[in-house]
Amino acid sequence: MSAKGVYIPKFVLVSFTVGVLGYYVVRFPLLPLSSETKLSLGYSRESLLNMTMRVAKHGFVAREYSVETKDGYVLGLQRIQTGGSVKGGKKVPVLLMHGLLQSAASWLDAGPGAGLAYLLAKDRDVWLGNVRGSHYSRRHTTLDPDSSSTYWQFSVDEIGRYDVPALIEKVLNETGSETLTYIGFSQGAGTYFIMCSELPHYCEKANLMIALAPAARQTNTKSVLYRFLTESMTYLEGVLTSLGVQEVFSKGALSQEFLAFFCQLSSLSTKICEMGKDLLDSLDSLHPGSITNDTIRTLFSNFPAGTSVHNLARYGQSMKSEYFQKFDYGQQKNLVLYGSEEPPKYNLSAVTVPILAIYGRNDGLVDTKDVQWLLQRLPNVKESMEVKDPLWNHLDVTYSQYTGEMIFPKINEYLNKYDYAS
Numbered sequence: 001m002s003a004k005g006v007y008i009p010k011f012v013l014v015s016f017t018v019g020v021l022g023y024y025v026v027r028f029p030l031l032p033l034s035s036e037t038k039l040s041l042g043y044s045r046e047s048l049l050n051m052t053m054r055v056a057k058h059g060f061v062a063r064e065y066s067v068e069t070k071d072g073y074v075l076g077l078q079r080i081q082t083g084g085s086v087k088g089g090k091k092v093p094v095l096l097m098h099g100l101l102q103s104a105a106s107w108l109d110a111g112p113g114a115g116l117a118y119l120l121a122k123d124r125d126v127w128l129g130n131v132r133g134s135h136y137s138r139r140h141t142t143l144d145p146d147s148s149s150t151y152w153q154f155s156v157d158e159i160g161r162y163d164v165p166a167l168i169e170k171v172l173n174e175t176g177s178e179t180l181t182y183i184g185f186s187q188g189a190g191t192y193f194i195m196c197s198e199l200p201h202y203c204e205k206a207n208l209m210i211a212l213a214p215a216a217r218q219t220n221t222k223s224v225l226y227r228f229l230t231e232s233m234t235y236l237e238g239v240l241t242s243l244g245v246q247e248v249f250s251k252g253a254l255s256q257e258f259l260a261f262f263c264q265l266s267s268l269s270t271k272i273c274e275m276g277k278d279l280l281d282s283l284d285s286l287h288p289g290s291i292t293n294d295t296i297r298t299l300f301s302n303f304p305a306g307t308s309v310h311n312l313a314r315y316g317q318s319m320k321s322e323y324f325q326k327f328d329y330g331q332q333k334n335l336v337l338y339g340s341e342e343p344p345k346y347n348l349s350a351v352t353v354p355i356l357a358i359y360g361r362n363d364g365l366v367d368t369k370d371v372q373w374l375l376q377r378l379p380n381v382k383e384s385m386e387v388k389d390p391l392w393n394h395l396d397v398t399y400s401q402y403t404g405e406m407i408f409p410k411i412n413e414y415l416n417k418y419d420y421a422s
């Protein structure tokens with residue numbers, strides 16, 4: 001870090017500050033712009049379509065479900081199939097879980113040739129979950145996300161405890177299958193491990209778990225921007241909460257619309273869309289040419305999709321802790337909540353399902369050292385694969401144009417291996 005010197009473009013810092021502070025309570029009145037206005041400004045059509053329409057354009061059928069968690073959050077869940085028919089038979093359904101600040105739409109942004117949801121759906125019944133607080137899951141049975149601070153009191157601890165099991169149960173209920181394959185990217189993997197530790201009987205509902213750049217402990221994370229962002233939240237959470245700021249980087253917020261806006265103006269985009277690329281590069285690490293310009297444009301129509309300040313603070317803690325553990329509220333509150341001064345550590349021995357792990361050497365957000373730390377503690381890792389391309393980084397998992405060569409073949413090999421026994 002220090003040797004190379006780290007350059008974070010000023011724009012990036014400004015946009016993050018705007019994202020945190022500039023807009024949170026009331027949605028910005030002039031943005032979002034209407035679709036007609038956006039089209040006339042030169043936005044790409046793909047970026048204006050909702051998920052169902054985007055998928056349909058490429059010959060797939062999407063259906064929307066909603067799922068209620070035990071603590072009242074209402075989550076969006078999408079299902080993608082070819083030609084409307086369920087790929088039944090011997091194929092086990094697949095549930096994909098996105099990463100921090102993403103939504104289910106992330107699995108589609110790289111387009112039909114590289115988006116993992118498309119690659120998988122050619123052959124399988126694919127389900128895309130959305131975690132609480134993100135764009136498709138910003139609902140609750142009794143709490144109003146726009147006005148309730150209680151709604152935003154969640155982190156990966158609650159996502160793993162409530163959201164992941166509810167989504168798994170819904171997929172099994174709807175398909176009538178006894179098992180599914182869980183594919184989790186980053187936070188989507190970490191929250192699965194949390195579930196296994198807290199509710200072991202749900203863990204066993206997967207025949208196979210595929211961990212893509214899994215985020216658990218993050219002691220060695222290199223990204224200066226990501227550290228700055230999350231660690232500052234651990235200090236600022238109290239202040240922000242007292243100011244009524246609990247939700248950050250939501251879709252439709254100024255920072256997201258700002259990026260989407262500038263990235264879409266086709267006449268300006270070659271220059272200005274680079275700011276979006278700068279943002280991703282500073283957040284992760286450089287992998288020139290991996291993410292196409294089209295994908296950049298499309299992804300900023302739905303990224304970032306929002307989360308809570310509390311969740312970012314929880315990530316900030318995981319950068320500084322040697323353990324994969326629950327939120328640290330300080331000794332006194334820990335004692336009340338957990339019955340111990342230290343936050344309880346998650347029991348990774350409880351993750352008994354077979355695991356395929358895939359990670360990249362150049363990952364700026366989840367360092368290979370922390371992946372190794374995790375893999376040593378998981379009792380049933382069948383294989384761990386470092387992606388052949390040495391520049392493979394974190395965001396490549398959902399956005400690279402090369403997923404079809406770099407990670408899909410291994411994923412598919414394992415899916416086939418673990419389909420229902422014939």
Ligand SMILES: *[C@@H]1O[C@H](CO)[C@@H](O)[C@H](O)[C@H]1NC(C)=O
Nearest residue numbers: 049050051052053054063064
């Ligand atoms: C997506 O857009 C289409 C056409 O406007 C609409 O019929 C459909 O209900 C929308 N789906 C969702 C989930 O909003």
Ligand SMILES: *[C@@H]1O[C@H](CO)[C@@H](O)[C@H](O)[C@H]1NC(C)=O
Nearest residue numbers: 067068166167169170171173
């Ligand atoms: C799944 O089905 C069971 C039994 O019918 C029901 O109790 C449960 O609430 C359902 N879960 C979801 C998430 O739909």
Ligand SMILES: *[C@@H]1O[C@H](CO)[C@@H](O)[C@H](O)[C@H]1NC(C)=O
Nearest residue numbers: 269270271273274277292293
């Ligand atoms: C992508 O955009 C950059 C400028 O941001 C430009 O230099 C490059 O040629 C574009 N690539 C393609 C394939 O259009």
Ligand SMILES: *[C@@H]1O[C@H](CO)[C@@H](O)[C@H](O)[C@H]1NC(C)=O
Nearest residue numbers: 197200347348349350351352
């Ligand atoms: C962790 O999980 C393993 C496997 O389920 C179990 O044997 C062990 O008792 C658990 N440890 C703790 C501290 O709960």
